[in-house]
Amino acid sequence: MTDRSPTETTADRTESRSTGTESTDADSLERDADNPPAANDPAIVARGLTKRYGSTTAVDGLDLEIDAGTIYGFLGPNGAGKTTTIRMLASLTPPTEGAGRVAGVPITDRERLVDHIGYLPESPPIHEELTAREQLEYHGGLRGMDPAAIDDRIDALLERFDLADDADDRIVTYSKGMRQKTGLIQAIMHDPDVVFLDEPTGGLDPRATRTVREVLTELADEGTTVFLSTHVLPVVEQVATEVGILYDGTLVESGPPDELIERLEHGADSTLEDVFLEVTTDE
Secondary structure: OOOOOOOOOOOHHHHHHHHOOOOOHHHHHHOOOOOOOOOOOEEEEEEEEEEEEOEEEEEEEEEEEEEOOOOOEEEEOOOOEEEEEEEHHOOOOOOOOOEEEEEEEEOOHHHHHHEEEEEEEEOOOOOOOOEHHHHHHHHHEEEEOOOHHHHHHHHHHHHOOOOHHOOOOEEEOOOHHHHHHHHHHHHHHOOOEEEEOOOOOOOHHHHHHHHHHHHHHHHOOOOEEEEEEEHHHHHHHHOOOOOEEEEEOHHHHHHHHHHHHHHOOOOOOOOOOHHHHHHOOOO
């Protein structure tokens, strides 16, 4: 693979704009585990994050710094390491090397981190024998939500995603799109600081996809950080404020979508798809 380094990496921007005294290298991320985050600390920080499976390196020395309220479009071809990255940041898979913090909590501390994040994997973690309402009530209890607020929150989100009429049917009877909506509601219902979404629009019709775009924008406006992994580039172009492109486990480009497109200098009609193809093609 040709060596493709981002013109300005996330780490470069971190160094240029850092005004605090806290070191953000991998060692200090672990050493400062008990220190509460400052108000202006990034929502997601990773330093040298690496995951190996035997002789295969799935993610190689990943550096990230993502501010609160960002919609971060995380792109890459199949097998690039996107899902592995998300699982490390969500404390579901331990890194081989490196360190990270999400919402101020080390990614090695699953017990503390879980209440700060929401997670929608490509296959939603829902129980088919339950109804959607039962599934969401169960999840709200696990996340320590106020019982008095759970029903109101569920009702509002079911209505928003056009699931209210089917909320008391068993999930086993649901279509793929209905299951996806249930999983997305589950990921955001407890108002997490950071939400990780892996292909959230999979199986959704255009109307539901539009609702997802609107909801993600609203979440970011309220300060939630959205880490969005998807192959649907138009969705990223429409909602993302920052984009990172992963190729063979390495972050090869990062920055605001408009800036990435301008770097290509392919003309006024260039798109994020052009950027993606340019930096994920071997020469």
